[in-house]
Amino acid sequence: MQNQRKPTNLFEIIAETNRRHIIDLLRTRPRSVGEIVERSQLSQPGVSKHLRILREAGLVTTSKESQKHIYHLRAEPLKEIDHWLEPYRQYWSDRLDALEEFLDEEE
Amino acid sequence: MQNQRKPTNLFEIIAETNRRHIIDLLRTRPRSVGEIVERSQLSQPGVSKHLRILREAGLVTTSKESQKHIYHLRAEPLKEIDHWLEPYRQYWSDRLDALEEFLDEEE
DNA sequence: CTGTTATATTACCAAATAGTTATATGTCAT
DNA sequence: ATGACATATAACTATTTGGTAATATAACAG
Numbered sequence: 406m407q408n409q410r411k412p413t414n415l416f417e418i419i420a421e422t423n424r425r426h427i428i429d430l431l432r433t434r435p436r437s438v439g440e441i442v443e444r445s446q447l448s449q450p451g452v453s454k455h456l457r458i459l460r461e462a463g464l465v466t467t468s469k470e471s472q473k474h475i476y477h478l479r480a481e482p483l484k485e486i487d488h489w490l491e492p493y494r495q496y497w498s499d500r501l502d503a504l505e506e507f508l509d510e511e512e
Numbered sequence: 513m514q515n516q517r518k519p520t521n522l523f524e525i526i527a528e529t530n531r532r533h534i535i536d537l538l539r540t541r542p543r544s545v546g547e548i549v550e551r552s553q554l555s556q557p558g559v560s561k562h563l564r565i566l567r568e569a570g571l572v573t574t575s576k577e578s579q580k581h582i583y584h585l586r587a588e589p590l591k592e593i594d595h596w597l598e599p600y601r602q603y604w605s606d607r608l609d610a611l612e613e614f615l616d617e618e619e
Numbered sequence: 620c621t622g623t624t625a626t627a628t629t630a631c632c633a634a635a636t637a638g639t640t641a642t643a644t645g646t647c648a649t
Numbered sequence: 650a651t652g653a654c655a656t657a658t659a660a661c662t663a664t665t666t667g668g669t670a671a672t673a674t675a676a677c678a679g
Contacts, residue, residue: 420527421667425596432599438626451668453627472625472676480603487601489532490594492539496587497594528637545656558638560657579646579655 415485418462423447424455431465431478438474520569522592530554531562538572538585545581 419425423445430436430444442452456476459465463482468475526532530552537543537551549559563583566572570589575582 414527414529416523416527416529416532420521420523422521422523423667425523439624447667448669449626450628450670454667457627469676474626478603480600483597483600484604486593487597490590490597493587493590494594496585497591530637546654554637555639556656557640557658561637564657576646581656 415462415482416489418458418464419483419486421455423451424459427452427455427459427476428464428478428480431476432480435468435475435477437470438476441476522569522589523596525565525569525571526590526593528562530558531566534559534562534566534583535571535585535587538583539587542575542582542584544577545583548583 419428426445427441430441438449438452438456441456442449445452447455456465459476460467464479465476466479468477526535533552534548537548545556545559545563548563549556552559554562563572566583567574571586572583573586575584
């Protein structure tokens with residue numbers, strides 16, 4: 406396999422179910438590692454491993470509250486996924502119908 | 513009981529760069545396997561392998577033209593990704609107005 | 620200091636992944 | 650029927666992934 410892969414492919418990062426779950430948890434509010442562990446099926450090191458990946462992908466940031474590490478969601482990088490999806494939305498979208506009409510008129 | 517569907521996690525399916533590339537190629541128009549091979553970095557069996565995965569995920573359909581197998585895009589399943597993304601969009605676009613979103617992405 | 624709590628890192632392993640070559644299958648042309 | 654063409658499948662393999670247990674690091678409490 407001579408495949409040169411990017412260090413952080415966002416698509417691969419969100420492909421993992423547990424990571425998506427963590428992201429979803431942080432959407433509610435920032436949370437400590439312990440809180441996330443409680444709400445996941447993973448061991449503490451397992452969670453920390455995923456958090457590291459999310460951190461390096463820029464999807465979370467951290468702050469500290471005494472001994473606790475608080476993880477905050479930073480969703481902006483997900484824009485990349487959204488952007489890739491853009492040209493496909495027309496295949497199912499109903500919410501862009503008005504826009505399509507608008508564009509048809511413009512041409 | 514053998515009702516075992518393959519757990520086709522759509523996120524994992526589109527996580528692979530070559531598969532996204534194939535999907536993008538089929539957005540232009542339906543294409544034969546050979547055409548896709550020409551436009552990829554993969555061997556023919558490599559492409560066929562990915563096509564099978566896409567087929568089983570319902571992201572492509574096939575038709576035949578003599579000896580050629582023509583692959584057609586079927587984007588609907590991507591809706592799932594789009595749906596997951598939905599609550600995150602507000603983080604990078606304050607207004608969810610469809611036209612504004614579209615114009616932002618056109619830049 | 621000492622012990623406790625919270626998190627990160629290390630070392631290891633099983634399973635999954637994605638690639639290859641070789642081969643099978645199916646269709647067309649002669 | 651035979652050979653060429655188009656694609657799929659099989660068999661194999663290196664790499665990556667995601668999990669765990671054990672351990673390190675760091676901050677707080679007394």
